[in-house]
Amino acid sequence: MDLAGYRARGERFCRDLGRAQYRQFAGHQPPGGPAAVERSYGDLFSGDAVTELRELVARASGPGDRREQALLRFAAEGCLVSCARELEAEAHTREQAIELEIGGRSLALADAARSQAVEPDPARRAAIERARLAAIERTLNPVRAEALEQVQSRARELGWPSYLALHEEVSGIDLAATGEACRVLLDTTAGAYGEALGDVAQAVLGVEVGELGHGDLPRLLAGEPTPDTGEGFNTRRLWSSWRETLAGLGLDPAPPGVRIDLQARRGKSRRAFCAPARVPGEIYVVVSPVGGREDFAALFHEGGHAQHLASVDAELDFEHRHLGDNSVTEAFAFLFEHLIDASWWRSAHLELTGPDRVGSLERLLMLRRYAAKLLFELELHERGAGPTGGARYRTLLSEATGIDWPAELWLADLDPSFYCARYLRAWALEGALVADLRDRFGECWHREQGVGDRFRELWRDGQRVDAAGVAKRLGAGSLDLAMAAGADSRTAPPPPDAIARAASRSRR
Ligand SMILES: [Zn+2]
CATH class of the missing domain: 1.20.58 (Methane Monooxygenase Hydroxylase; Chain G, domain 1)
Structure with missing residues (x-):
């Protein structure tokens, strides 16, 4: 060859x-x-x-x-x-063409979760859920099973x-060992998760955990509505908060070669993404703001990828700039994304006070959901698919989340090439990165200009070293999933991801 x-x-x-x-x-x-x-x-x-x-x-x-x-x-x-x-x-x-009929009104499948997030009536949220799952089972699952x-x-x-x-x-990646670590993670975080879920269910929806359905999750995780008075996650602050946050860390919010597209445009995907055409010189970040916290999470996550990729040493081989272990770039993306859940950040940029309980819950939910997803995928791909795929998925996900999880989603939720393992490793590496920054710069590391230099030092290597190697370099010993759960109390949710999407399309 x-x-x-x-x-x-x-x-x-x-x-x-x-x-x-x-x-x-x-x-x-x-x-x-x-x-x-x-x-x-x-x-x-x-x-x-x-x-x-x-x-x-x-x-x-x-x-x-x-x-x-x-x-x-x-x-x-x-x-x-x-x-x-x-x-x-x-x-x-087929997915793009699906229209749900809810109480005599039509709703595009793509808008179902967003409608649930703003729907105050639990019966109507459940009706949207039933229609959505039925359409997925009938129209999409046969093709995806094939x-x-x-x-x-x-x-x-x-x-x-x-x-x-x-x-x-x-x-x-030792996938079997990662699966074992997931079992431990599910055990050790069960108590904290159950407590967080109960608190937020009461505070946001006024219900007990047992009354929560899967269709209530978008509403639950949207938290309290953003006031239209200027404070909070207001789209007007999206770019300025990114610019000021990066400047505070000694970083360029739009480094050479990075194009950040926040404009509304007909035909633009609602899903945010980062498309690296040339690393480090040509990187696109695309976000379609729709209002609310999700926009900030998306810009900080995708912008985090772009920061990492734009700082990679141009002299490195193709494999180390474009390929390698995506857990590394995901760790930096999540680190930036999770800044918006920190109380210092919320008060400095949004004039919000108090802890972000929804963000904390979402972070734990994602960790536990991905741990269960990996366990499911390990079983599925070892034994092959089969009629029990959905039933087994439902059991594992329901146990992990404490919510009756729909079996119909088992195919839509599959990550190509075990990308869910890359996320789990990324969260562990993120924990090690935060620990390193605290050691070097103290608790208020986010106000230190030197952080930018530390990042650039780590970013130069691209993905030449895998996540375990980077953790070792940070003095963390091994890449331990417990570091993901204990990263700190800030919180976080991976929203529509980018590089993961690109992974399915582009093999990154
Ligand atoms: Zn990502």
Whole structure:
């Protein structure tokens, strides 16, 4: 295999895909661009490319291993994604077209959660939920089940005993050990989570936990409505709060090469994302503000990715700038996102006082939900799909969240290539990063200009070192999921993610 040629072509693919994603999802071009790019670079993700890279990794035993391992993962994950591309596209098209009928009125499926978030009547929230789940089960799940079957059988065709075995080998993550750590995490956080859920259910909805349904979650997590008086999560403060926060840390809010798009535009995706076309020189951050806390979380998360990627050393190899362990870039994205839940930040930028109980709950909920998701995916991909997929998903998620979790979501909730493990590791690394900043700069590290220099020092390396290696460098010993739960009491929720979405489309 011409490895140098493969790398160069891989880098061009990332550039073309990043640009196509930006143009389509920012609303500048009609759909189809990213799929066309993926088709035209199909050779990068062929079965032969995967086999040749696998042989190369098996033969290698020097410092170059990590680079070749990164290429193998790039090729193998891309190969699986591409084999189900048509079906995924079909599911997406169907999803966009679904209109729910609620009490004689029509509601787009994409707007269901947002409607639940602003709906004061619990019976109407439940009606939206029933209609939404029925539509998902009837219209989307058959296509997604077929896509799942395809990627699982493709993994076997490539020569691995299962989809799980393939990812265990190419990801560089000990998924079984991460699963064990998830069991411990679920045990150790159960008490704190139950308490937080009970408090917020009472404070926001005035109900007991037992009365909560899945359809109440958007309303619960929206918290108290934002007053229209200027304070709070007001869109007018979105850009200025980002600019001032970054300036306080000694960082440039829009470094060279980073384009941040906050404008409303017809055809623009509601889901925020970061599309890195060239790392470090051409990175797009796209957010569609709709009002409220979600906009801030989205800008700080995606902006956090861009800060990291824009500071990567341009001299590094393609693999270390564009590939590697995404847990690293996710850790920095979450660190920025979680700033908005800190009481110092809320009082300095939004004139809000008091603890953010909803944010604390959301952080624990996400941790526990992702821990349960990983346990489910480990079982699913070891044994293959089957009629019990939804039932098992419901059991695991309901136990973890304390809410009767809908079985119908088992396919929509699957992360390609075990990306949920990258999130869990990212939260652990974020805990180690915060501990490092406190050690160096004290409790008020967020007001220290030196933080920017510390970040730039860590960012230069891109993803050359994986999350466990970065944790070690920070003196944290190992990457321990307990660090995620104990990161601190600030809180957080991963909203629509970006790089994760890009991961399914672009193999990042
Ligand atoms: Zn992210």
